[in-house]
Amino acid sequence: xxxxxxxxxxxxxxxxxxxxxxxxxxxxxxxxxxxxxxxxxxxxxxxxxxxxxxxxxxxxxxxxxxxxxxxxxxxxxxxxxxxxxxxxxxxxxxxxxxxxxxxxxxxxxxxxxxxxxxxxxxxxxxxxxxxxxxxxxxxxxxxxxxxxxxxxxxxxxxxxxxxxxxxxxxxxxxx
Numbered sequence: 001x002x003x004x005x006x007x008x009x010x011x012x013x014x015x016x017x018x019x020x021x022x023x024x025x026x027x028x029x030x031x032x033x034x035x036x037x038x039x040x041x042x043x044x045x046x047x048x049x050x051x052x053x054x055x056x057x058x059x060x061x062x063x064x065x066x067x068x069x070x071x072x073x074x075x076x077x078x079x080x081x082x083x084x085x086x087x088x089x090x091x092x093x094x095x096x097x098x099x100x101x102x103x104x105x106x107x108x109x110x111x112x113x114x115x116x117x118x119x120x121x122x123x124x125x126x127x128x129x130x131x132x133x134x135x136x137x138x139x140x141x142x143x144x145x146x147x148x149x150x151x152x153x154x155x156x157x158x159x160x161x162x163x164x165x166x167x168x169x170x171x172x173x174x175x
């Protein structure tokens with residue numbers, strides 16, 4: 001079983017050590033960064049499974065999220081913030097979870113567990129995917145020499161209008 005590595009970005013040293021201990025008690029490997037330079041070094045040093053932003057100032061939060069966006073693989077991100085603007089910024093920055101500070105450690109652990117666990121279908125016909133998954137489209141018939149395959153469009157006929165223009169008309173072959 002693979003050990004989960006969490007990058008804890010805590011520029012303010014308030015109770016960051018306690019938070020690291022709580023996460024390590026859950027069996028996760030925790031690496032810490034307290035500066036932008038340290039964050040960038042940790043991102044390059046090892047594969048990171050999840051990032052926890054422990055209430056960094058706005059500029060550092062933006063830096064960290066931009067650095068994660070540059071990563072070849074999507075990384076789930078939890079932002080714990082005391083900023084009043086955080087709810088508005090979180091969607092814009094692509095945060096997977098926003099927890100408004102102060103945050104109980106148990107709540108953070110629960111959020112991390114839900115982000116790391118694969119989602120299972122809940123009875124519908126639509127599958128669920130783990131966070132950070134990307135869907136790729138597959139064309140059932142590869143392109144031919146006649147051109148690419150078009151899916152979901154109906155063939156159209158053109159007919160002349162009385163004013164000299166052209167009018168599109170459906171063939172009536174609706175799937």
